[in-house]
Amino acid sequence: MFIKIAQLFLSLTILVTLHEFGHFWFAKKFKCRVDKFYLFFDFLFPFASVMNFALFKKKIGDTEYGIGWFPFGGYVQIAGMVDEQMDKTLIDTPAQPWELRSKPAWQRLLVMMGGILVNFVLGIFIFWMALLVYGKNTQPIANLPHGLMVDSVAYDMGLRNGDFITALDGKPVSSVRRIPVEIIMNGVSTIEGVHATGVKFSIPVDNNVRSRILKRLKKSDFVSARFIPEVKLVDSTSFAANANIKAKDRIVAVNGTSVKFYDELKAELVKNRGKKVSLTILRGKEVINTDCQVSEMGTIGFFPGSIEEFKVDEQKFNVFEAFTQGVHDGIELILMQAKQFVVLFTVKDAHQQVGGFYTMVQQMNSEWDWQSFWMFTGFLSLALAFMNFLPIPMLDGGYIMFILWEMITGKKVSDQIIYYANNVGLFIVLGLMIYANTDWLRN
Secondary structure: OHHHHHHHHHHHHHHHHHHHHHHHHHHHHOOOOEEEEEEEEOOEOOEOOOOOOEEEEEEEOOEEEEEEOEEEEEEEEEOOOOOOOOOHHHHHOOOOOOOHHHOOHHHHHHHHHHHHHHHHHHHHHHHHHHHHHHOEEEOOHHHOOOOEEEOHHHHHHOOOOOOEEEEEOOEEOOOOOHHHHHHHHOOOOEEEEEOOOOOEEEEEOOHHHHHHHHHHOOOOOOEEEOOOEEEEEEOOOOHHHHOOOOOOOEEEEEOOEEOOOHHHHHHHHHHOOOOEEEEEEEEOOEEEEEEEEOOOOOOOOEEEEEOOOOOOEEEOOOHHHHHHHHHHHHHHHHHHHHHHHHHHHHOOOHHHHOOOHHHHHHHOOOOOOHHHHHHHHHHHHHHHHHHHHOOOOOOHHHHHHHHHHHHHHOOOOOHHHHHHHHHHHHHHHHHHHHHHOOHHHHO
């Protein structure tokens, strides 16, 4: 868990610092005075006058650079920027030449878009470099010797273990991981494929099904590669350890019932949850019988691995190809972010799957993996660019909305309206953040 948290912390630190640098750079470019540049907050966010102190600070020129004590984002304090923390009395005073509010609309627009632009360019750059260094691996269904393993939602729909999904709305399936994404985000209405028996199937999908798939995804994959399991790792405090089960063991029978695939083993353990079972284990060429208690959740305490290595399609890219693919992947990710909002309002209970820091920690690799780290950071950078572009007061997108209105109509929105809109936006954003970060209670 510590490694997961450390990866997320480093990723957010990089992204927040560079996002704020985007605002800082444009502000300095247009000769705005920047009073503060902080990683984290030196106050109890969002209360600017509560618990004011920094872990580190140093003033260089007009700007105080520092690291705050409250590890939640960061900020750049630009003189004359009308926000919820601004002294309201300043609104009625004339704008000074060094203040943001005195600058032309196009300069204010670039200052407010600075963080978004940096996050967008950074996300594309990370994807570009990751593709150049690591390439891209996909797992086509055609490469799976035993077909797919399905969860309870997929089973209720009519899918079975060993099935091959060949098309979604008539379009060939390129990767196993893309299946739930396509169904949820692109509104797939038909799943086509072949059962292990050789019988073809066509299964309809509606919004109720999409809701069930989305609700279940945090707990299990909708579909995944079916595999013959062996014990990869045993929890030293588990029932499996007490039963002397070791790494590389293969459990081939439960209470005399043969189990070949992992889904069959899981099913037998769930059937006997809370009971003691007799396990037949293959350890090398030796057959061992042992008794083992099963938890109320239907588990015994080991992490499975596959005895086979599934063939993956590996793509390598030169510099130009990696850039082109990186841009494509980045644009697709931005579009997916937009589609998530459609899903929130069209798929039942989709809002319950909105996640915060807990969900992000769960997505990190339990071992430090630079490839996974950089791909996640690239994804998060583009997600932050999209989220900050939303036209919600207090977010960058809220300021952009007011400035674009001024540029289109020729009428500047008054500082008082912006000030009070930001205060309303603050409560909206705080409410959304609190809801997102109670995901661990909803799950």
